[in-house]
Amino acid sequence: MTSHSLLLRLLIYCLVLSGFTIDFFLVFTDRSAYGQSQKPPCNIGSTPNHPGNYKLLGNIFLKQNRFQEALNCFEIALKDERGLKDPELWNNHGLSLAGLKKYNQAIASYDQALQISPGAIFVDRVEPRSKAEDYYLWWFNRGTALVDLHRYEEAIASLDQSIKIKPNYSFVWFFRGLALFRLDRYEEARAAYRRAILLSPNTPYIASKDLLSLQDYVIYYGEADAKSRLGSYKDTILSFERGQKIRRENPQIKFFDDNSSENFYETYIDGIRLLDRGENQNALIIFENLIAQKPNYTNAWYGKADALTTLGLYPEAILAYERVIAIEPDDYASWYKKGNVLKKVNRNEEALQAYQKAIELSGGFSEVWHNRGVIFYNQNKDEEAINAYSRSLKANILWGGIAKIDTQYALAATLYRAKRYSESLVAVEKILQEQPKYQEALELRKLIQKIIVCDRAETPSQCNVKPD
Structure with a gap:
């Protein structure tokens, strides 16, 4: 339990940690200061005696799971008045203590972080200052320490505070489940x-x-x-x-409150097996029987909606997804799937609204941004499409079915239509670096190159291509 809790916290911490800042610090620090044989425990080398430098070295130790050494550095940084006002420093101090299984002391450090108002200055960088949304992490770490102490009710209260700030943070839900x-x-x-x-x-x-x-x-x-x-x-x-x-x-x-609930769930899985085999009509019968017994059983409504979608019964599928949303309005997946079906029947404005709700609830993912881009492109809203495709390329893939390279091509094509030829060419070259025989990209590159030549031509006779 404890090792798993700590493993996830450190995974999260490594995601938050600024690699650029650390690399910059290492350039100006004697590498013996952070090597395995280094002595004394927090030697910042020739860098200035500033709390930010002790924090940076502590961050490196923390990333390496060298908790005592990290703690030594953070405590030196906290002796400076500037360090005392840095909520992230207090948070990292708490992580070090948690790594040493000193959970009560870790909680005290997280509490110090939470008492500092947003707008505080981080000692290892000037900008940006701490923001209200940053505090979800302090609440989360506090909650995990309480889980380690088996103080589950208090842990849930802390984790719920984290959820209020950032409801789409997956790890907080995982630890809430543990508690x-x-x-x-x-x-x-x-x-x-x-x-x-x-x-x-x-x-x-x-x-x-x-x-x-x-x-x-x-x-x-x-x-x-x-x-x-x-x-x-x-x-x-x-x-x-x-x-x-x-x-x-x-x-x-x-796993369930009673045996009947477990049997009910196993019947639902039987319906999923039928969906997996493509027996959608038979699956639909199972899900409808389950709904008849438990009208608010969300999983069955999901299964029904999926079966109806595969059977091409789109209006009925939309109604089924809407029933899911009525029961669980904060379930982003039902909003996304509803948007996909609305898109199929060309109810595009409603689809965009459903996708936007999915983004708000999930934080956004590659597929939903791509689908918004497709709708905007078909509506000749090039700037909106470009923004959506760009967001898609930066976001994580959750569902599959849409390759990043195809989104990259959609972006290139939209930039071309918007007469942003240089940017389009850059996007095309990225595609061809990854997949040199991507035919549409090869053809688009030829068009763009001809247009660029045309733009540079001194006489009309040198130009034999007209841009779209």
Whole structure:
């Protein structure tokens, strides 16, 4: 439990840590200062005696899981009045203490970070200053330390504060699930796990079976829920069967509140098996029977909507997704899927609204931005399309089905139509570096090159191409 909690916190920390800042620091610091054999424990070398430099070296140690050495550096930085006013420094100090399993002291450090108002200056950089949205991480780390101390109700309260600031942060939902399960709140725990996986389906939450107790394997059922909503039916079945195997080997574990609920869930998985085999009409029958028994059973409404979509019954599918949204209005996946079906029936303004809601709830992902770009392109709104495709290229892929290289081509084509030829050419070259035989990109490059030659021509006879 503890090792898993710490592993995830450090993974998150490494994502937040500024690699550029560290690289810059290493250029001006004697590398012996952070080598394994370095002495004294926080030697910043020839760099100025400034709390920001101690913080930077502490960050390096923290990234290397060298917690005592990191703590030494952070404590030196905190002796300076400027360091005392840096909430991120207090947070990193807390992470070091947590790494040393000093959780109560870590919580005290997180509390110090939370008491500092937004707008504070970070001692290792001038800009930007701390923002209100940064504080989700301090609340999250505080919550994980409370989980480590088995103070689950308090942990949930801290994690909920993090969720208020950043509801699309997947790890906070994962730890909320851990705390809920320890309190025997099984259905809520599975829902939290489901939310975590929906928000970040490619994250290996279970990296090793040694990291979690058997009880915590309820996450497999949450994973099955999430994968089914993502349309990954084979993964759904695999996750369910893993959880089911553990359940049967450990009959004392309660994944559900009662046996009837477990049987009900197994019937739902039977419907997913039918969807996976392409037997959509039979799957639809199962989901409708489940809905007849439990009208607010969200998974069944999801399955029904997916079956109706595959059968081409789009108006009915839209209504089914709307029922999901009525039950779980903060479920981004249903908004995204509803948008996809609305797009199929050319209800484009409604589709854009659904996609926007999916972005707000999820933080945005590659596929939803791409689909917005397609709609804007078809509406001849080139600037909006360019922005959407650009956002798609920067975002993570959650669902699959749309290759980044195709988004890159869509961007290049839109830039071309907008007469932004130089930018279009740059986008095309990126495509051809990755896939030299991408035919459409090759043809577009020829057009752009001819137009550029035409623009530079001194006489009309030198120009034989007219731009669109």
